[in-house]
Amino acid sequence: MSQAASNLVHTVSGTGTSADDPSSAPTRIAISGAGKKYGELQVFKDINLTFGNGEIVTVVGPSGCGKTTLLRCIDGLIPLSEGEVKIEGSPINGPREGVAMVFQHFGLFPWKTVYQNVAYGLKLARHPAAEIKEKVPYFINLVGLSGFETAFPYQLSGGMQQRCGLARALAMEPHVLLMDEPFAAVDAQTREILQFELLKIWELRPLTMVFVTHSIEEAVLMGHRVVVLKGRPSGVHEVIDVDLPAPRDRGTLGHPRFTEVREHVWSTLMDEVRAAEFEV
Amino acid sequence: MTQPVANTAVPQPGPLYRLQQKFASTSVAAKIVAGLLILVAWELGVTFFAPKFVARPTNIIAVFPDVITEPEFIEATLSTLFAVLQGLLIALVSGTIIGIAMGRVKVFDRLLNVYINGFYTMPMIAVLPLLTIWFGYEDSARLATIVFAAFFSIAINARDGARSVPPEYLEVARAYRARQRDVWFDITFMSSLPYLVAGFRLAAGRALVGAVIAEFFVSLPGLGMYILSHTRSFAHNEAVVGVLMLAAFGLLFEATMNGVMRRFFPWYRREDRKD
C-alpha cells in the first residue's frame, strides 16, 4: 500500500489534496527498516511502522530507548542510519512543510511574546501578513491563551507555555503532529486538562499524531494504537490496538476496556523495567 | 580556631535583620543620608588630619557652580563624553560581529581566540605610547585607545554568548525551517543578548579609563586633562568636580542602559524571577 502511495505522490507540495483523501492515501507516515546509531551506540533498529491518516499513535518505552530520537528522525531533524521514513510518499531528508513538532522542552523563545512565538513558523514560511494576523489569534484562542498575546514566556505557567508551543505547531496547520512528551513537565491536573483539550482539538481537525509519553494512562487514553518500544537496541515490541469508543473523553477513563488495555501495556513495559533494574 | 559566633545560615528576624531589610529596600532618603554621612566624615577628616590644600566638601560645593558653568569645563566634559560614546559605538559593532562570528564559526575561533584573550588581559596603558605615535598627538589617538580598551571585553562576551545558545532554540529553528540568516539575527543574537549587555557594561568602564589615560598622555582638552592641569596648579577643588563628573558618566550610563533594556527588551533578566 505504501509502495503504491510513494509511486503516486511525488509532488513536494505538502498540501496535495490527493493525500488528504483517505481512500487514495490512507498511509500518512511509513517507516521501514529504520535504524539509528550515534557512533557506536545503536539506539534502535529495524523499526517498521505505518501511521494512517488522522490516526493517533502513542509511543511508550523505557527511558533512553530512543523515543525522542525516533521523533527527530521522523521530523527530519536528524538522519536515520538505516532505512527510511516516508511522509505522504516522499522520503524525509529534512524538516518539511505539513509536519510540526511539539517539544518536551517547550522550546519557546523568551524574547518573543506569546503572539510572536505562535507566529514564528508562519513568518518563516512567508505567509502573507494578513493571513498571519487572522490565524495567530485563532490558534491562541483554540489552546485557551486569549488575553495573553503580549505576555512573555516567563510570565506563563508551565501548562500555559506548553499551550503556546502547541499553538505554534497547530498554526502551521500540519497534517502530521509529532509530540514529544508534551505534558511531562506540567502538574497532574493541568496535564489532564491539556489531554482532553488536545483530544477536542483533534476532533475539530483530525490530523496524524505521533505522541511519545511516559505515562501509560495517557498512552491508552490518547492513542488509537500504542507502540511499545523495547530492547537494546530497541525495536517495536508490540503494537496494541486500543479499541475504545470515540470520542475519547473523561468517560473513557472509566471504561472497563480502558483498564484492561492499560494493564496489558503496563505488564508489557514492566518486564523491561525490571530487567533494566537488575542490569544496573 | 575561633568560630564566628553570630554567623548562622538562616538570618534571624531580629531587630538588626529588620533594619538591614529596610536599608536593602533603599529609599532615596536613606541614600541621601548615607551620602551626607560620607561628606561629614570627609570634612572632619581633612580638617583634623590633612594639609590645607586637600580638597574638602565645603570648598568643593563653593566652587561647584562656577566650575560647571565655566566654558572650559563644559568643553572638556563634552569632548570626553563624545569620544567615549564614539569609541564605544565602534567597539560595540565590531566586537559584536567578530565575537558572534567566533562563537558560531569554529575557524574564526581557532584563529582569533588567543589574540583576543591576550589583548584583553594586557593593560591598555602599555600600548598607549605606541598609539600616540601611530595616530599622532590628537583626537584619533584617544579614540583608538577607547576602542582598544572596549573592544576585547565586548568581543569575548559576544563569543561566549554565541557559544552558549541553547541547542533547544536551534532545534526549534531548524524544525520550523529557519534560514541561516534568521538563525543568526533572531536566535543567536537574541539569546546572546545577556552576554552582550554584560560585555558592554564592562567595556563602558574600560572605555572611560582609556579616555582619561589618553588625555593625560596626549593633552587633549578633555576631563582627564582638566583634572590633571588643575591638580598641578593646586586647584584641587576644581579637579574634584572633574572627578565627580566622571562618576556621573558612570551613573548616567547605568541609568540609560536600564531604561533601554526595560523599553526595548522587556523580557530581559525576567527569567530568573520565575519563582
Ligand SMILES: Nc1ncnc2c1ncn2[C@@H]1O[C@H](COP(=O)(O)OP(=O)(O)OP(=O)(O)O)[C@@H](O)[C@H]1O
Ligand atoms: N545527540 C546524541 N549523541 C549521542 N547519543 C545520543 C544523542 N541523543 C541521544 N543519545 C542517546 O540515544 C539514546 C536514546 O536517547 P533518546 O533521547 O532518544 O531517549 P528517549 O527514549 O527519548 O528517553 P527519555 O524517555 O528519557 O526521553 C540514549 O542512550 C542517549 O544517550
Ligand SMILES: [Mg+2]
Ligand atoms: Mg525523550
